[in-house]
Amino acid sequence: MSNSKKNKSDREFELLRKLLLADDYEKLKKIEQELKKLRKQFSDDESFIETLDPVITDALERKIGDSKSLVAQTLAPVISDAIKVQINETREDVVDALYPIIGQTIRKSVSVYLKQLVDSINYRVNRAFNLSFLFKWLKSKLTGVSDGEWLFSDALPFKIKEVFVIHKSTGLLLFFASSTPSDATIDQEIISGMLSAIRNFISEAFNSDQDLDQIQYGDQKISLHADRYFYLACVVEGNIPAGFSQDLQDIALHIHNRHFKKLRDFDGDVSVFKTVNNLFVAFFNKYNHNIVPKKKTKPYFFITFIAVLFIFLLIFLGRFFLQHRNDEKIQQSAMSIINKNMHLNSNEQLNIDTEKGTLFVNGYLNNMENKLILDSLLNTLENIGEIDNKVRVIKPVDQILNRVNDKISHFRELRHFEPVFIIQNEQVVIEGIVPNQKIKREVAFLVGEIDGVRSVVNNLETMSEGIIDDLGILVGKAKTDTVKFSQLEKTIRAIVIYFDSNVAAITSLEEHAILEGIRDIMLNVQDFDLIIKGYADDVSDYHYNMRLSKIRAQAISGYLVSQGVSKDRLFIEYYGENNPVEPNATAEGRRKNRRVEFDIRLRSQF
Amino acid sequence: MKDVVTLSKKVCMLGAFGVGKSSLVRKYVYNIFKEDYLTTIGVQIYQKSVTLKNKANQVGKSINMILWDMAHIEKFDKTIKTQILGASGAVLVFDLSRMQTFNELEEHAKRFLEVNPNSKLVFAANKIDLVDNNKLKMEQFLHLSEQYNTECLVTSAKTGHNVEKMFSVLASLL
Numbered sequence: 095m096s097n098s099k100k101n102k103s104d105r106e107f108e109l110l111r112k113l114l115l116a117d118d119y120e121k122l123k124k125i126e127q128e129l130k131k132l133r134k135q136f137s138d139d140e141s142f143i144e145t146l147d148p149v150i151t152d153a154l155e156r157k158i159g160d161s162k163s164l165v166a167q168t169l170a171p172v173i174s175d176a177i178k179v180q181i182n183e184t185r186e187d188v189v190d191a192l193y194p195i196i197g198q199t200i201r202k203s204v205s206v207y208l209k210q211l212v213d214s215i216n217y218r219v220n221r222a223f224n225l226s227f228l229f230k231w232l233k234s235k236l237t238g239v240s241d242g243e244w245l246f247s248d249a250l251p252f253k254i255k256e257v258f259v260i261h262k263s264t265g266l267l268l269f270f271a272s273s274t275p276s277d278a279t280i281d282q283e284i285i286s287g288m289l290s291a292i293r294n295f296i297s298e299a300f301n302s303d304q305d306l307d308q309i310q311y312g313d314q315k316i317s318l319h320a321d322r323y324f325y326l327a328c329v330v331e332g333n334i335p336a337g338f339s340q341d342l343q344d345i346a347l348h349i350h351n352r353h354f355k356k357l358r359d360f361d362g363d364v365s366v367f368k369t370v371n372n373l374f375v376a377f378f379n380k381y382n383h384n385i386v387p388k389k390k391t392k393p394y395f396f397i398t399f400i401a402v403l404f405i406f407l408l409i410f411l412g413r414f415f416l417q418h419r420n421d422e423k424i425q426q427s428a429m430s431i432i433n434k435n436m437h438l439n440s441n442e443q444l445n446i447d448t449e450k451g452t453l454f455v456n457g458y459l460n461n462m463e464n465k466l467i468l469d470s471l472l473n474t475l476e477n478i479g480e481i482d483n484k485v486r487v488i489k490p491v492d493q494i495l496n497r498v499n500d501k502i503s504h505f506r507e508l509r510h511f512e513p514v515f516i517i518q519n520e521q522v523v524i525e526g527i528v529p530n531q532k533i534k535r536e537v538a539f540l541v542g543e544i545d546g547v548r549s550v551v552n553n554l555e556t557m558s559e560g561i562i563d564d565l566g567i568l569v570g571k572a573k574t575d576t577v578k579f580s581q582l583e584k585t586i587r588a589i590v591i592y593f594d595s596n597v598a599a600i601t602s603l604e605e606h607a608i609l610e611g612i613r614d615i616m617l618n619v620q621d622f623d624l625i626i627k628g629y630a631d632d633v634s635d636y637h638y639n640m641r642l643s644k645i646r647a648q649a650i651s652g653y654l655v656s657q658g659v660s661k662d663r664l665f666i667e668y669y670g671e672n673n674p675v676e677p678n679a680t681a682e683g684r685r686k687n688r689r690v691e692f693d694i695r696l697r698s699q700f
Numbered sequence: 701m702k703d704v705v706t707l708s709k710k711v712c713m714l715g716a717f718g719v720g721k722s723s724l725v726r727k728y729v730y731n732i733f734k735e736d737y738l739t740t741i742g743v744q745i746y747q748k749s750v751t752l753k754n755k756a757n758q759v760g761k762s763i764n765m766i767l768w769d770m771a772h773i774e775k776f777d778k779t780i781k782t783q784i785l786g787a788s789g790a791v792l793v794f795d796l797s798r799m800q801t802f803n804e805l806e807e808h809a810k811r812f813l814e815v816n817p818n819s820k821l822v823f824a825a826n827k828i829d830l831v832d833n834n835k836l837k838m839e840q841f842l843h844l845s846e847q848y849n850t851e852c853l854v855t856s857a858k859t860g861h862n863v864e865k866m867f868s869v870l871a872s873l874l
């Protein structure tokens with residue numbers, strides 16, 4: 095392209111710039127000087143090393159503090175090629191100086207200056223969007239000056255590359271999505287931490303009133319969107335289109351509304367945020383399509399084409415925009431009226447959406463009254479097309495929980511009976527521990543019978559499945575085969591039965607099941623005797639404990655006899671508080687010492 | 701079998717200058733140790749997943765530790781405070797060959813807990829390879845670990861002694 099043309103366009107551009115920036119022009123000069131100084135400082139090795147010195151943060155803070163208004167306000171509206179070049183050339187140094195707290199991983203590639211530039215340009219462009227501006231742009235197209243000068247951005251088509259959802263106070267990664275699934279080489283968790291470190295630093299350095307919302311590195315930008323509990327970091331390429339920011343905000347709002355409780359009480363469990371994926375699928379689809387390479391077109395054809403297109407676009411966008419605005423208004427008024435007049439429980443949920451004037455409402459409420467309230471609230475809304483109300487009434491959790499507790503109350507006395515019921519909609523997830531398989535099945539069955547429960551997920555674990563199973567296997571084997579003495583000995587020695595304080599009775603189902611297992615073995619394998627050894631903790635006096643341990647052993651023996659085991663195969667030993675397995679100092683230790691153990695020996699007279 | 705959830709937790713390295721915070725993290729995460737002293741510039745973030753077994757030797761819980769190693773942590777200015785915010789745990793490191801670093805430790809613990817009151821701590825008496833094991837009196841550190849209801853482990857980023865264990869102890873508390 096010819097030089098004169100370029101110069102002319104430069105001049106025009108300069109004029110435009112003055113027009114747009116009239117009030118900022120003086121400040122711009124100042125900042126140019128400031129940057130020059132900074133740059134000189136960095137070209138000097140010694141002072142560069144100084145910047146890495148621990149005092150840098152202070153120095154920088156002072157610097158920013160001194161010229162705070164200068165940096166915070168003036169930098170933003172600056173549009174100048176000169177500055178752009180300067181920043182590009184000194185970017186590394188500027189970044190080094192600005193972010194002494196940022197790790198090497200992305201420290202080098204981050205520049206906040208460019209973010210502010212791009213921001214302000216977008217702002218200006220939106221404000222000054224009129225036909226004359228558009229003509230200038232068209233002209234620059236025709237004269238061969240790249241639109242890069244117009245917007246200072248890359249000619250790359252816009253594309254969303256990655257999305258991070260980062261928990262604000264911890265910097266932990268809640269969710270990550272990428273447009274290129276194979277591209278998972280960089281450690282997203284670390285990036286998340288880094289981003290929040292940068293963000294923290296910026297808000298400190300700029301005295302918190304300036305929220306960092308964009309970071310530029312290489313061809314890419316990171317657009318940051320802050321919510322109260324998290325922020326969205328969106329890695330994009332190319333010019334950020336209008337509406338993008340709004341979309342991010344919408345997504346953030348959605349995430350907030352749906353997850354704010356989990357976000358507020360975040361305990362590190364990120365799996366609960368998997369569902370936000372849906373939001374981003376649509377988001378990626380919306381922006382990452384039709385990336386067509388530019389074609390060379392004839393100037394006059396081009397200009398007519400663009401003009402026609404523009405008019406259509408204007409009409410279309412206008413209508414779309416109005417429609418969109420209207421939809422948004424409807425949605426917002428619906429939300430506010432609901433928020434104002436209804437208090438939703440944690441298990442109640444309402445989703446509200448609008449499209450072309452129709453209001454879509456779905457979700458679930460606890461009771462009919464709430465649904466009636468909702469219906470009447472929706473009816474008060476004005477300027478609204480249709481209402482598509484798919485809200486269901488479901489049985490509230492508390493009610494279900496009460497019924498569950500009623501049903502299983504008779505198990506509550508059992509030791510090792512600690513199930514937890516997690517009720518979601520009409521599904522009950524049972525977690526925790528119960529004594530054995532039988533009870534595990536029984537609990538799930540009882541819960542399944544409850545009115546209002548649609549499905550049961552049984553994640554219960556059983557206490558001594560191992561021992562009972564082992565006994566069962568041995569019994570099975572004894573029926574068909576001979577069981578090795580050593581194997582028998584190993585299994586039976588592993589059994590321990592525990593007692594409550596001052597108690598010698600066998601209470602739990604689990605223990606009965608174990609003793610029945612022992613009985614079965616004794617009936618099937620005849621050539622051994624069982625030794626039952628009683629113990630106690632060290633509470634009360636020595637003799638009492640002796641007696642107690644004896645009674646405990648006798649209780650077991652008596653039960654086995656009642657179950658058909660011959661008395662002359664059972665031998666009792668008792669040790670009182672002797673031979674503790676754990677120190678009696680703690681309650682848990684004492685619990686483990688109040689026990690009966692078993693041993694076997696070959697039967698002498700068989 | 702119950703699904704084990706993985707919890708992500710932020711953990712900070714605290715302690716005086718040069719006690720071996722960075723070295724411990726690097727040893728733990730990358731299993732490397734370098735003698736040359738590299739001042740941490742800004743903050744370095746590392747990630748390591750820990751799986752903890754329960755008594756029955758089953759997977760008990762799984763922690764995704766995001767380790768924050770910061771420079772100038774000893775200054776405890778506003779910037780540092782923002783950076784440690786949201787942490788669930790901290791490793792408090794001191795240097796057995798420089799006992800004054802131990803004296804500063806309580807201050808670090810206090811300040812950290814001011815920002816994150818519910819977080820858990822573990823103490824690392826580092827550089828055990830530099831001191832005579834026999835002369836070491838662990839009792840002198842006991843009051844700290846008792847006060848904060850945790851453990852104090854002698855470690856060496858150089859030999860790797862107790863490094864893994866120290867982080868596991870912390871993970872088990874999280």
Ligand SMILES: Nc1nc2c(ncn2[C@@H]2O[C@H](COP(=O)(O)OP(=O)(O)O)[C@@H](O)[C@H]2O)c(=O)[nH]1
Nearest residue numbers: 717718719720721722723735737827856857858
């Ligand atoms: N002998 C020995 N040297 C160590 C050990 N840990 C760290 N160092 C050295 O101590 C110096 C400071 O370590 P660094 O990790 O940078 O300390 P930081 O300032 O706390 O991060 C380095 O020269 C390390 O090589 C250790 O366990 N044994």
Ligand SMILES: [Mg+2]
Nearest residue numbers: 721722739740
């Ligand atoms: Mg360090």
